[in-house]
Amino acid sequence: MTKRTLEFAAAGLLLTALVVGLTVPPDAVQGDFQRIMYAHVPSAWLAYLAFGITMIGSIAYLVTSKLRWDRLAGASAEVGVVFTGLALATGMIWGKPVWGVWWTWDARLVLTAAMFFVYLAYLALRRGIDGLERRAKRSALFGIVAALQIPIVHFSVVWWRGLHQPPTILRPDDPQIDGPLLFALLMGVFAFTVVYAALVRRRMDLALIEDSLVEASRAGEDVAGAAVTAPSVGAKPR
Amino acid sequence: MSDWGWVAFAYLVVYGSLGGYVASLVFRIRRARAEADRG
Amino acid sequence: MVIPFGAVALLVIPMAVGIETTLLARIGPGLFWAVVLLFGVLVTQRESGAEGPPQRDLLTLLGVDPAARFAATAIANTILVLVFEVAVGAIAIVLYDPDVVGWGWIALVLPLVAAGLAMLGTIAASVTTGLGGRGALAPLLIAPIAIPIMLGAAQATEGLRVGAGILRWVLVLAVVDVLLMLAGVLTARPLEES
Numbered sequence: 001m002t003k004r005t006l007e008f009a010a011a012g013l014l015l016t017a018l019v020v021g022l023t024v025p026p027d028a029v030q031g032d033f034q035r036i037m038y039a040h041v042p043s044a045w046l047a048y049l050a051f052g053i054t055m056i057g058s059i060a061y062l063v064t065s066k067l068r069w070d071r072l073a074g075a076s077a078e079v080g081v082v083f084t085g086l087a088l089a090t091g092m093i094w095g096k097p098v099w100g101v102w103w104t105w106d107a108r109l110v111l112t113a114a115m116f117f118v119y120l121a122y123l124a125l126r127r128g129i130d131g132l133e134r135r136a137k138r139s140a141l142f143g144i145v146a147a148l149q150i151p152i153v154h155f156s157v158v159w160w161r162g163l164h165q166p167p168t169i170l171r172p173d174d175p176q177i178d179g180p181l182l183f184a185l186l187m188g189v190f191a192f193t194v195v196y197a198a199l200v201r202r203r204m205d206l207a208l209i210e211d212s213l214v215e216a217s218r219a220g221e222d223v224a225g226a227a228v229t230a231p232s233v234g235a236k237p238r
Numbered sequence: 239m240s241d242w243g244w245v246a247f248a249y250l251v252v253y254g255s256l257g258g259y260v261a262s263l264v265f266r267i268r269r270a271r272a273e274a275d276r277g
Numbered sequence: 278m279v280i281p282f283g284a285v286a287l288l289v290i291p292m293a294v295g296i297e298t299t300l301l302a303r304i305g306p307g308l309f310w311a312v313v314l315l316f317g318v319l320v321t322q323r324e325s326g327a328e329g330p331p332q333r334d335l336l337t338l339l340g341v342d343p344a345a346r347f348a349a350t351a352i353a354n355t356i357l358v359l360v361f362e363v364a365v366g367a368i369a370i371v372l373y374d375p376d377v378v379g380w381g382w383i384a385l386v387l388p389l390v391a392a393g394l395a396m397l398g399t400i401a402a403s404v405t406t407g408l409g410g411r412g413a414l415a416p417l418l419i420a421p422i423a424i425p426i427m428l429g430a431a432q433a434t435e436g437l438r439v440g441a442g443i444l445r446w447v448l449v450l451a452v453v454d455v456l457l458m459l460a461g462v463l464t465a466r467p468l469e470e471s
Contacts, residue, residue, distance in 0.1 A: 014256075018249070032241040036248040043252070062467065082259050086252055093248040097241070117421040124417060128408045141467055142404045142418065145460045149422045152456065156425035156449050160432060195256065202263050209270040216274075 003201055010191070010198040017042075017184075017191035024180045033098055038184045040090035042192035043083045044108075047115060050080025050196060054122070055147045058140035067211065068204075070136035073143065074126055075203035079196055081119040087112050107161035114153055118146050132211055283316045283365040287372055298374065305373030306434040309366060313390065314427045317361045318419050321354040321398025343465035347399060351461060354395035355388070362387050379437035382447070386433050389450040393426045394419075396457040403468045425453050 001009075017038070027034035057073030060066075091109055092102045103109065125142055129135040239247075290308055291301055336346065366387075370377060377383070401415040408414065429449040436443035 018253070032245055035245045039248060039252045079259075082255065086255055089251050089255075090248050093244060093251065097239070097244050114421045114424055117417070121414075121418045121421065124414055125404065128405070128414060137467060137470075138404050141464045142400075145400055145457075145464065146422055148456050148460050149425070149453070152425045152449065152453055153422070156428045159445065159449075160428050199259070199263070202267070206263065206267050206270060209267070209274055213270065213274055 003198070003205075006194070006198045006201065010195045013187075013191035013194050017187045020184045020187050024184045027181060030098065033094060034181065035184075036090055036094040038188045040087060040094060041185055042188040043087035043090060044112065045189050046083035046192050046196050047080060047087050047112060049193070050076045050083060050200075051115060051119070051147075051150075053200075054080060054143060058143040058147075061136050061140050062144075065133075067132055067136060070132070070140065071204045071207040071211070072200070073136075073140065074123075075200045075207055077119055077122050077126075078203055079199045081116065081123060082199075083192070083196065084112060084116045084119055088116060105161060107158045110157050110161070111154055114157070115150075118150075122146065132214060279316055279319045280361055280364045282319075283312045283361065284368045286312050286316060287365065287369055291372070301373045302375045305369055305375035306377075306438070307431050308373070309369040310390075310427055310431045310434070312365055312369075313358075313362055313430075314394065314420070314423055315416070317358050317365075317391075318394050318398045318401075318416060318423070320357045320361055321395055322402055322415050337469065343469040344462045346469075347403075347461045347465040350402075351392070351396045351399045351458075354399055355392045358391040358395050358398075359388055362391055376438055378440075382433065382437055382443060385447065386430055386450065389447070389454060390426055390430045393450060393453050393457055394423060396454070396461050397423055397426075400457070400461050400464065403465075425449050429453070 021035050021038035024035075026032045053076040054073045057069045057071075057076060061069035061073065088109070091112070095104060095109075096102050122139060122143055126135055126139045129138055287308065294300070294304075337343075369375070397419045398415070401418045404418065405415050429446040433443045433446040433450075436446065
């Protein structure tokens with residue numbers, strides 16, 4: 001599928017999801033607030049998917065040493081941090097009128113916040129390292145260390161909050177959801193996933209151009225003095 | 239704020255952020271291409 | 278200089294939250310662990326003598342296994358963090374007068390926490406070697422991943438205080454330590470080569 005097709009599909013699906021979310025009947029318990037879930041749940045789903053793809057890209061880079069995997073990892077992380085931020089924001093915007101506070105120490109919210117900071121750390125690391133292979137290797141290794149610990153973070157936070165679970169009928173994702181409301185939710189998940197794919201592809205484009213600029217400037221450096229010139233980079237990237 | 243007010247707020251944040259990110263991508267790609275063409 | 282920094286933190290916090298003794302006794306242990314997590318890792322980020330590229334190349338030529346280097350650095354850092362814990366812990370007990378129960382368990386928890394933070398710090402230091410802004414970056418890399426360490430420690434001391442079972446939290450600390458050991462050993466050679 002060409003990039004343009006993917007992007008049009010993403011835009012179309014997003015618009016459809018928006019319309020569906022706004023026109024389905026309100027929830028029996030939460031009323032119209034349920035509509036925020038049609039954006040919150042997909043964002044949270046993408047937060048985890050993007051993280052997983054970053055992990056896959058990291059492992060694939062370490063195995064194959066092909067920079068394309070590193071570009072995937074980095075792109076997925078950047079798009080992922082956007083969706084994680086949205087998951088947090090929509091969670092808070094839902095929580096304020098429904099629970100009365102912006103933040104509750106609900107396990108899932110805390111975990112999403114922790115994931116947000118891991119993303120930020122990963123992106124900050126990438127930004128700080130010079131050299132494409134070095135950046136790829138180090139961020140991949142950090143990513144894998146982080147991924148190994150994430151399950152523990154998950155369990156420890158869930159156990160911690162399990163001690164103080166507030167009695168609440170109103171949970172962010174109502175398991176009783178069905179019918180048109182479920183359709184609106186799934187539509188959102190599908191649309192956001194396609195949007196994620198389109199964004200990651202474009203972000204990888206950007207990474208390719210920026211990386212080749214780095215390569216080009218490196219090729220200009222003297223290797224072993226003026227007697228030897230470094231190989232120059234090939235055709236200009238488009 | 240009414241129920242729909244909160245919903246509108248949430249959707250504004252979501253679609254505004256996505257739009258903003260798309261715009262930033264477009265801008266950064268344009269700028270990178272310009273620099274690549276110059277070099 | 279990190280111990281005095283941690284001590285200052287403990288001194289300054291009551292100025293912000295109030296000096297009511299019951300409150301401070303209640304939150305004292307938690308604040309202690311927070312200071313250990315946030316400031317204690319700084320002791321693992323000092324530039325050691327063996328870290329410059331020429332020194333590392335020499336060690337590699339001498340046949341020193343990178344995994345062994347990781348282990349040695351991690352052990353040294355564990356001791357440093359343990360010293361930090363003990364020193365700052367004493368100050369926390371003096372300033373906050375908390376109810377300290379279960380010294381046996383605490384004697385187990387302290388080194389488990391120290392080992393976890395030390396290994397995280399060692400890995401973070403190798404990942405950020407040679408980077409300019411390393412000072413601010415390593416703590417950010419460490420803090421979110423160290424959440425289970427802090428939860429384990431804080432819930433353990435809290436559990437001891439109220440007389441609840443704490444085996445689960447000691448287990449969390451142990452599992453974290455094992456996983457970090459694995460991660461540190463597996464990533465030692467690739468990090469060395471980058």
